[in-house]
Structure formats: structure tokens, C-alpha cells
Amino acid sequence: MIAHTGPMSTTSRRYAALAGITAAAVAIGIAEPVAVLTGPRSAPLVAVGGVIVDAVPESGKQLAIDLFGTADKIALLVGTAVLLAGFAALFGVLAVRRLALGLAGIAAFGAVGVAAALTRSGADLADALPSLVGAGVGALVLWLFIAGPFELDPWPWSSPTPPVSPGVPVTPAGPVPVTPAAPVTPAAPTAAVEPDEPAAIDPESRRRFLTGSGVLLGTAVVAGLGGRWLAGRRGVSAAREAIRLPAPISPAPAVPAGADLSMAQLAPYVTSNFGFYRIDTALVVPQVDPDTWRLRIHGRVGKERTYSYAELLARPLVERYVTLACVSNEVGGDLIGNARWLGVPLRELLDEVEPDDDADQVVGRSVDGWTCGTPTAALRDGRDALLAVGMNGEPLPVEHGFPVRMVVPGLYGYVSACKWVTELELTRFADFDAYWVPRGWSAQGPIKTQSRIDAPRGRNRLTVGPVTVAGVAWAQHRGIRRVEVRVDDGEWQQAALAPTVSVDTWVQWSWRWEATPGEHRLQVRATDATGETQTERTQDVAPDGATGWHTVTVTVR
Ligand SMILES: Nc1nc2c(c(=O)[nH]1)N[C@H]1C(S)=C(S)[C@@H](COP(=O)(O)O)O[C@H]1N2
Ligand SMILES: [Mo]
Numbered sequence: 001m002i003a004h005t006g007p008m009s010t011t012s013r014r015y016a017a018l019a020g021i022t023a024a025a026v027a028i029g030i031a032e033p034v035a036v037l038t039g040p041r042s043a044p045l046v047a048v049g050g051v052i053v054d055a056v057p058e059s060g061k062q063l064a065i066d067l068f069g070t071a072d073k074i075a076l077l078v079g080t081a082v083l084l085a086g087f088a089a090l091f092g093v094l095a096v097r098r099l100a101l102g103l104a105g106i107a108a109f110g111a112v113g114v115a116a117a118l119t120r121s122g123a124d125l126a127d128a129l130p131s132l133v134g135a136g137v138g139a140l141v142l143w144l145f146i147a148g149p150f151e152l153d154p155w156p157w158s159s160p161t162p163p164v165s166p167g168v169p170v171t172p173a174g175p176v177p178v179t180p181a182a183p184v185t186p187a188a189p190t191a192a193v194e195p196d197e198p199a200a201i202d203p204e205s206r207r208r209f210l211t212g213s214g215v216l217l218g219t220a221v222v223a224g225l226g227g228r229w230l231a232g233r234r235g236v237s238a239a240r241e242a243i244r245l246p247a248p249i250s251p252a253p254a255v256p257a258g259a260d261l262s263m264a265q266l267a268p269y270v271t272s273n274f275g276f277y278r279i280d281t282a283l284v285v286p287q288v289d290p291d292t293w294r295l296r297i298h299g300r301v302g303k304e305r306t307y308s309y310a311e312l313l314a315r316p317l318v319e320r321y322v323t324l325a326c327v328s329n330e331v332g333g334d335l336i337g338n339a340r341w342l343g344v345p346l347r348e349l350l351d352e353v354e355p356d357d358d359a360d361q362v363v364g365r366s367v368d369g370w371t372c373g374t375p376t377a378a379l380r381d382g383r384d385a386l387l388a389v390g391m392n393g394e395p396l397p398v399e400h401g402f403p404v405r406m407v408v409p410g411l412y413g414y415v416s417a418c419k420w421v422t423e424l425e426l427t428r429f430a431d432f433d434a435y436w437v438p439r440g441w442s443a444q445g446p447i448k449t450q451s452r453i454d455a456p457r458g459r460n461r462l463t464v465g466p467v468t469v470a471g472v473a474w475a476q477h478r479g480i481r482r483v484e485v486r487v488d489d490g491e492w493q494q495a496a497l498a499p500t501v502s503v504d505t506w507v508q509w510s511w512r513w514e515a516t517p518g519e520h521r522l523q524v525r526a527t528d529a530t531g532e533t534q535t536e537r538t539q540d541v542a543p544d545g546a547t548g549w550h551t552v553t554v555t556v557r
Helices: 010-038 044-055 058-097 099-119 125-146 203-233 237-241 309-313 346-353 376-380
Strands: 294-299 305-308 318-325 336-345 361-366 371-375 386-391 405-407 421-427 450-455 465-474 480-487 507-515 518-528 551-556
Touching: 010 044, 010 058, 010 099, 010 125, 010 203, 044 058, 044 099, 044 125, 058 099, 058 125, 099 125, 125 203, 294 346, 305 309, 305 346, 309 386, 318 386, 336 346, 346 376, 346 386, 346 421, 361 376, 371 376, 450 518, 465 480, 465 518, 480 507, 507 518
Parallel strands: 294 421
Antiparallel strands: 294 305, 318 336, 336 386, 361 371, 361 421, 386 405, 450 465, 465 507, 480 518, 518 551
16 A cells, blocks of 8 residues: 555545545444443443533533433434544545554544543443454454455546556546446546546446445444344343332322322323433443442441342332422423332431431432432431332332432432432532532532423413413422412412422412413412522522523413
């Protein structure tokens, strides 16, 4: 293979880009089945994506959530893949100039993959393997197209004297630009050699090149999807389905009749597991085997202790309805849900380890390294803070933290609801910042009193006459005393509150409105059981939760 220095023809660049992209695709694809052995988080795409998730400032993350909803993870993976394809095309072009340059590009990407995989929390050396194997195979593929059996013969150049592969006669180029999509018949051998025209490619070599890249791209897709599928089969769904949860010694109170107004558009009082919002930083859902899972409670304690899943299930369990809310929930947003959680009271576990008096923070640590910091007081003050194993009568869904998570009434999820929890460390707020704190969020995250209008929706067209305005309001662990609605800055009108199970859940409210023609603005505000009314002042979700009144504009005819 000769190192070329003249300008490349467009045709040449297209083939080179195809070679580079094929090499990268095979590298990424092959890494997936390797990651079945070393764990899905070691796959290069997932490892690099994870580093990006942790590094992106919260404003960017919020934007992603706004744009893509919770599909932001898929968007990130697709975005990463597109970016990667761009670089891969460049590496292909470089490789035609000098193979070593292209190979160096692939090696650099391999190194990025290795570095990302090794710096994920809990990583071991084996996690380098998917990126290493991928880069090795990718390099081989690049060689195949640039200087190996699939090489174009010759690589077209627009330099005055097209370089000649040894032993192959030069065929002059035809006037038509050659593109990979439309194969061109070889030019007549009699045509004059134009100095700026690339030499015609041997059709046989073009066929080999295109067939090779087609087959290899297909292989990459099959290997990638096959690897993901295998990883899914190695997951813990089967183990989860085999679990029979014991009955609680302290069952959840029955949901009072009328707690759910059963209105279309209105969020149901109990959120289904399927409908429950999901927020976490995990690009692949952690698969935690309940048989080997352990919870270690340590740090500033008198007696460090470790619990197994079976030990937890053997303890007296309680079941409670608790409404979980995300601090990233905008006013009027839906990052909130109410479920029936089964678990061990965290207070009992903490009593057993005998925390030091100055240990004011309990850091929950997930198997993927994510952390949250909960005030020790909130876990010991008698509220139903749970180490949960069940959600709405089932073992926790895998994406909601299987086998074990924390649930603490009254605190936003980011400071309390650690999923896939494996460690509780007693420490001090002064000594440790949990995951979101250095990223601009408050260390303390009590849930703010909020209310939402679910019906009617904005832009709904209504007819004159009675309209039921309804929604939910929440002030977990304080409870809701009053919900008021007003129309067009008029008098506040008291809404009817549906009954609830406890102060730890949201409440449905409704108000009958005699709608008059025209455009109207509906607003809601709640007052919690301490007598405090939610503030009108609007505040963004960062650093400790949004404030303001939910406002919906409707048209009545
Ligand atoms: N391991 C882990 N646990 C986590 C998170 C996370 O990123 N990783 N996110 C928290 C946040 S911000 C919220 S709001 C809740 C959401 O719980 P859900 O996904 O079950 O609704 O989980 C919390 N627990
Ligand atoms: Mo959250």
C-alpha cells in the first residue's frame, strides 16, 4: 500500500468513508456479544454514553428530558452513534492516505471506550475487553478495505498521475463520476487519460468492496442486536418472576371509596407499575441477582451489618402507599406517581447498626455507583421510610430498582429513593456530597407543596355550562388541607378533596365550574396541613424543586 499525497477524488472519499463506517460498525457490534460476558455497562457505546450522562451539566440534561421525555437515553445513544459515524468516515479517508493514520484513529476510539468502561464505578479490568476486541476487529476490517483483499483497485485519485497498484494496468476513467450507489460500466479503453480524472475502478474489486461492506455491516447489526438480546436473557427477569413475596404483617390501609374520582384525563389515585415515571442515570438497567445481592450498612455506626435478600423477606414487612416525586418535575409535570410499597422499615435496620449521634446523613449507594444523601432524622422520625422490595403487589420492577430500593415519604427521589441499593453509609452532610449535589442541586430535598390541573387540559374545547375541573395535589408527609381554583384572576374557590390513605400520598380534587363563553385561565393552589399555601413565585426545578401555580388556558363555546 502506497501512502498517497495528492487530492482524493470524491468517489475515493465516499468509498473510504464507507470503509471507515463499516469498520466502526463492526467494532461496536462485535463489542456487544463480548459485553454479554463482562456486563452490559462495559459495551463501548453504553460506557461512553454513561460518562456523558455523568458529565453533562444539569441544564443540558433537563433540556434532553424536555425534548425527548424519558426517551432521552435512546436519543443519547443515537446521537453518540451518529457522531461516531462521522469520525469513522474521517478515519476511513485518513486510512487511504496512510493506513497507519486510520488505524490510529480506531485505536484512539478503542482507548476512549476502554477508559470509559474502566472508570465506571465498580468496573474491573475485564470491562476493557469489549472495547479492545471491538477496536482490534475494527482495525482488521479497515485493513481489509484499504490494503487487504477488499481493497479498491485502484483507489481513485484526482492527482495528475494516478498511482498504480503494482502489476495492475491502469484503466482510464469514464466521464461519469463513480458513486457507490450506481455502479458505472468501465470506460472505453480508448478514452484519453484526463489528468484530473480518477482512474476507473476495476469493477470486480468494486463488487468485492461493496459486497464485503454490505456483509460486514449486516454482521455488525446482527452481532449488536444479538448481543443485546443475549444480555437481556441473562437478565434477572426470570429470577424476579420466581419470587413470592410474603404478606405484610402491617398491610397498607384500604384505599377509601371515592379516593379515585375515576375521571378521564385525571391521573388515577394509584399509579400502575407500567405507568409509573422512571428517572435515573442508568443507560442499561442494572441486573441485580437477588441471590447474591447484599446490603451493607456501615460508616459511622456502632455495629456494621450486612443483609441478604432472603433475610429481608424473612423480617416483618410493612406495606404503605407513598407518592414519589422527582425534583425535576416542572409545575404541571407528570414526574410523580403513587404506589403501594412493601418493605422493611429503615428505622429498624438503622437501630440495629447503632448510628453515631453525629451521623446526620445516610448515603444510599446503588450497584451502579449512583448515590443519594438522606437526612438520618427522616429515616428515624417514625415516618414510613422503607427499604422496599415490592411495588403494587409485585417484586420491584427491574427498572424501578429490583431487588431493593429506598422509599422515603416527603423527600424528592434524588435525595432518598435509591434504586438497586446495595450500601447505606452513615456519614455527615459536611463530609460527603451525593451524586446530584456537585451538579448544582440542593443537598436537602423536602418535597414542596404542589397542585396540578389534569382536567380540562390546555387547549381543550369546552361547551358552555357545568365543567368538572379536577387534578391532584401533594405535600407528602404533611398532607393537603385545602385546594383552591380560580378563573381569570377571580376569587379563589374551594375545591372538594377526595379522601386519601394517608398524608404520604397525593390527593385528588375537583371543582364544578359554570363555564361561560370565551377564553379562560384556570389556576390551582394547594395549602398543606401546616397551613402554608404554595407560593405563586415561579422557580425553576433546580436547585430544589419548581414552584408556582399550575395554569391552564381553555376555550369555551
Ligand atoms: N440508582 C439510582 N437510583 C435512583 C436514581 C438514579 O439515577 N439511580 N434516580 C432517583 C430519582 S432522581 C428519582 S425521582 C427516583 C425515581 O424513581 P422511579 O424511576 O422508580 O420513578 O429514583 C431515584 N433513585
Ligand atoms: Mo428525580
